[in-house]
Amino acid sequence: MSQIQQARKFNAWGKGIEPEYGPQAPAPTAERGSAVGIRIEGLDKSFGSVPVLRQLDLEVPAGQFLAIVGKSGCGKSTLLRLLTGLDEPTGGRITFTGPGGEAVTPNARIVFQEPRLLPWERVAGNVAVGLGPGQGGRPAKEKSLAALREVQLDEKAGDWPAQLSGGQRQRVALARALVSRPDFLALDEPLGALDALTRITMQGLVERVWREQGFTALFVTHDVGEAVALADRVIVLDEGHIVLDILVEHERPRLRGAEDLARIERQLLDAIFRR
Amino acid sequence: MTLVAELPKPAALPGGPNLRQAGRWISSRLAGALPLLLPVAIVVAWQTASSLGLIGNRLMPAPLDVLRAFWDKTISGELGVNIAVSAQRALSGLFVGGSIGFLLGIANGVSSLSHRLTDTTLQMIRTIPNLALIPLVILWFGIGEEAKLFLTSLGVFFPIYLNTLHGVRTVDPQLIEMGRVYGMNGWTLFRKVIFPGALPSIFVGLRFSLGIMWLTLIVAETMAASSGIGHMANSAREFMMTDVVVLALVIYALLGKLADATARFLERRTLQWHPAFQTPAKG
Numbered sequence: 437m438s439q440i441q442q443a444r445k446f447n448a449w450g451k452g453i454e455p456e457y458g459p460q461a462p463a464p465t466a467e468r469g470s471a472v473g474i475r476i477e478g479l480d481k482s483f484g485s486v487p488v489l490r491q492l493d494l495e496v497p498a499g500q501f502l503a504i505v506g507k508s509g510c511g512k513s514t515l516l517r518l519l520t521g522l523d524e525p526t527g528g529r530i531t532f533t534g535p536g537g538e539a540v541t542p543n544a545r546i547v548f549q550e551p552r553l554l555p556w557e558r559v560a561g562n563v564a565v566g567l568g569p570g571q572g573g574r575p576a577k578e579k580s581l582a583a584l585r586e587v588q589l590d591e592k593a594g595d596w597p598a599q600l601s602g603g604q605r606q607r608v609a610l611a612r613a614l615v616s617r618p619d620f621l622a623l624d625e626p627l628g629a630l631d632a633l634t635r636i637t638m639q640g641l642v643e644r645v646w647r648e649q650g651f652t653a654l655f656v657t658h659d660v661g662e663a664v665a666l667a668d669r670v671i672v673l674d675e676g677h678i679v680l681d682i683l684v685e686h687e688r689p690r691l692r693g694a695e696d697l698a699r700i701e702r703q704l705l706d707a708i709f710r711r
Numbered sequence: 712m713t714l715v716a717e718l719p720k721p722a723a724l725p726g727g728p729n730l731r732q733a734g735r736w737i738s739s740r741l742a743g744a745l746p747l748l749l750p751v752a753i754v755v756a757w758q759t760a761s762s763l764g765l766i767g768n769r770l771m772p773a774p775l776d777v778l779r780a781f782w783d784k785t786i787s788g789e790l791g792v793n794i795a796v797s798a799q800r801a802l803s804g805l806f807v808g809g810s811i812g813f814l815l816g817i818a819n820g821v822s823s824l825s826h827r828l829t830d831t832t833l834q835m836i837r838t839i840p841n842l843a844l845i846p847l848v849i850l851w852f853g854i855g856e857e858a859k860l861f862l863t864s865l866g867v868f869f870p871i872y873l874n875t876l877h878g879v880r881t882v883d884p885q886l887i888e889m890g891r892v893y894g895m896n897g898w899t900l901f902r903k904v905i906f907p908g909a910l911p912s913i914f915v916g917l918r919f920s921l922g923i924m925w926l927t928l929i930v931a932e933t934m935a936a937s938s939g940i941g942h943m944a945n946s947a948r949e950f951m952m953t954d955v956v957v958l959a960l961v962i963y964a965l966l967g968k969l970a971d972a973t974a975r976f977l978e979r980r981t982l983q984w985h986p987a988f989q990t991p992a993k994g
Contacts, residue, residue, distance in 0.1 A: 520892065522892065546892055548885070554886060554907070555985070556907040556910075556985075558984075566893060568894040569894055569895055597984075598986045
């Protein structure tokens with residue numbers, strides 16, 4: 437844990453240390469939100485007679501950035517859907533825990549692989565959806581604008597989603613997930629549909645908002661390099677089991693292609709392909 | 712470098728930029744008037760043929776005769792009254808049939824119980840041409856307003872019902888899931904996700920039903936009515952007043968066009984978000 441906190445003193449993605457906390461850049465205004473821990477005990481999920489997750493045990497400390505990788509059909513998206521309440525487990529238990537270890541109800545949000553924006557709402561309206569029903573008026577508008585500012589899209593607030601590029605739409609989806617200050621954010625291959633360069637920018641953005649807001653992050657991806665670049669900890673799922681669970685304790689920002697990161701990547705790929 | 716210098720200068724157009732600008736203005740105006748070209752040409756040819764005696768006036772009146780009939784009927788007030796009566800019938804039929812179709816379409820799209828309960832029956836009724844009901848309707852209601860209301864409502868009902876149902880059923884399930892994840896349910900989910908998602912399809916239904924609305928009303932008014940455009944045309948036929956008969960047709964065409972244009976306008980206003988209705992001005 438101390439490693440993780442250590443790592444968080446650094447900021448930004450790619451070049452230099454702390455360029456965005458520097459004197460010329462505005463300091464992050466948002467105070468860091470809360471985070472929940474996750475305890476998974478003996479989790480089972482099957483669709484009909486097909487088991488997808490078997491007797492899964494996992495403990496995620498509050499504020500951790502956890503990445504889950506694995507082949508298609510390994511159960512990683514299913515685990516995400518169970519954690520966010522989209523599906524019900526067949527057996528076992530999921531508990532979210534507060535600072536004292538007591539069970540709490542999380543304020544969980546999801547970013548899907550597709551942006552899933554409402555085409556008939558303008559960008560700001562789509563972000564306001566993230567505040568939940570019954571929220572409206574000026575405060576909602578201001579919160580939405582603030583969230584858009586965090587993903588650097590505030591000047592597009594009045595546009596229709598159809599007028600945005602794929603990467604911009606996904607940034608709106610991220611703003612929608614962040615606007616309610618979640619303590620648990622699940623990302624289901626959120627960058628899978630983007631081109632390679634947009635992905636790198638988006639990875640930096642995801643890392644930055646996670647550091648600023650401090651939520652617990654669950655990042656499902658099929659891109660091992662992405663997992664290693666972003667996460668504190670990477671888990672490999674195979675046929676519903678955890679076959680590898682490693683901590684990535686490198687300082688941030690991490691340089692893509694660094695030798696020791698590449699070694700972890702290889703280790704993960706070996707586990708995925710059972711080499 | 713020299714290549715550029717040796718190119719001949721483009722010959723200046725006579726009159727300079729002003730004339731060219733004017734030319735462009737005229738051509739843009741012409742492009743706007745293009746849809747009117749064919750109707751105007753037909754009327755001119757028709758009038759010419761009538762004046763030359765190529766078309767017998769007893770069977771097909773000249774456009775100027777139709778215009779005169781229009782003037783006479785307007786002065787006598789007959790035309791205004793008949794248009795008002797027909798329009799009122801059309802709109803009340805649209806309202807009654809459209810509302811029922813819309814509500815049933817929503818209900819059957821949202822609830823599978825309601826769908827299983829009513830859809831088969833409705834699909835069976837749909838296969839009966841609604842004009843085939845005229846003899847029965849006259850027996851039931853006589854030639855009163857109820858008969859016309861019943862027939863137009865029935866005609867309008869099906870396109871709106873089918874397209875509303877289709878629209879609700881084809882709302883992107885991923886958006887509905889997203890809505891649920893973000894805490895929407897019941898009325899909020901309907902208002903924010905399902906209804907706007909179904910709206911383009913509902914408009915298709917509305918425009919279909921406008922066509923059927925006029926068709927049903929014309930037939931109903933021609934067969935059994937004591938007022939309205941259809942009645943005006945039918946009684947003119949008895950006195951061989953072909954100009955009035957043609958006038959009625961022209962009025963129907965104009966009313967139909969007006970109804971369609973109104974629907975298009977509403978479509979454009981409410982579906983601004985849709986890429987198909989967006990003006991590319993904004994970047």
